[in-house]
Amino acid sequence: MPLTKQQMLQIMLENPDVDLVYNDHDTTLGTFHVQTSKRITHHDLRLPEDVDPTKCTIRKAPPFHTLELQRVHIGHINTFNECQDEPIKLGTQIQPQGAPWVGTAGCPVSWTDLNMERHWGILSNWHVFCGGRYDVGHPQHQPTDDRPACAHLFAATPVDAAKPNNTDAAIADALVDGFHSIDWSILDIGRLNPTISRAAVGGYYRKVGRTTGLTHARCTAINVTARIGYGDFEAIFIEQDLFEDVEGSFSAPGDSGSTIVCDCNGGPSSLLFAGGGNQTLGNPIQLVADKLNLRFDP
């Protein structure tokens, strides 16, 4: 039997050195993987009593952390972090007013508010647009806050250190002075297929982010449980998508907020929010869309 969500959570909570737990893609085998940056053996691992320890493979890999970029590190200028005239193509750099970090404005989205009014804006991460510091309405600037605001924080799914999370997402309304500041496209990818494509193990994916630009990856696991470093706190995520590099790094600091798009049909699959070593994690975009009531067409 594959591990249940509850068993994966229990392993994470009882083993502070474990960063990632996930079932083998072939769930009939009942095998699962535990990933850690520390030197631990099966003997050190505390597993639930009803879990067979012989089914566990321990892998060593760097821990996961969020991929926003501290402002002090900004130096090299490329197409993805330079200023964009309107309509702004996404996959490019964005910064909340006054924030000491930058991230990526992932993709265009639309939603309907409680008054049934339609809005058009940008999808990125909670830790990019908000980070627990900023309230609804806070201006977002492209590429940095020495340029006019291009959007305002509308809603977010905050990350909670005290309970399991499955999304780190936020949306900003791009309506500025009666016009929308954004183009309905991602730089180097173009217009998304508005149909969500759930990540599938073995599938190939692409993303555009402010640091590494257009890059490619392969999905290696879904329904992953992970421990993520947020700088001043750690959070546990469940139900996440895991990707591995294909020809160079898929992501790097600054790429947080990028939309991971399926090569199969050009539809959005995941919201990139963390990485470590040659691995990248994304929130399944269906979960994000459900929580924020999003559509990927205008």
Add this chain to the structure above:
Amino acid sequence: MQIMVQSDKAKVQLEIDAQADWTSCLITGLVAAAPCFLEAFMKCIQGGDGGSTGFKPGDRERCE
């Protein structure tokens, strides 16, 4: 996208939002019910549902 609608009394050319979700718009129209059905359906299919004025990309120069 343009479509032509013809009845025995009139022939009308309509501009349709190429991204419009016909099923969703049909439901929007049905919820509105008669006599507002056609109005709600047309507003939705033309990309103007919810009383919004639609997606209007700007063309301002921001980088000078």
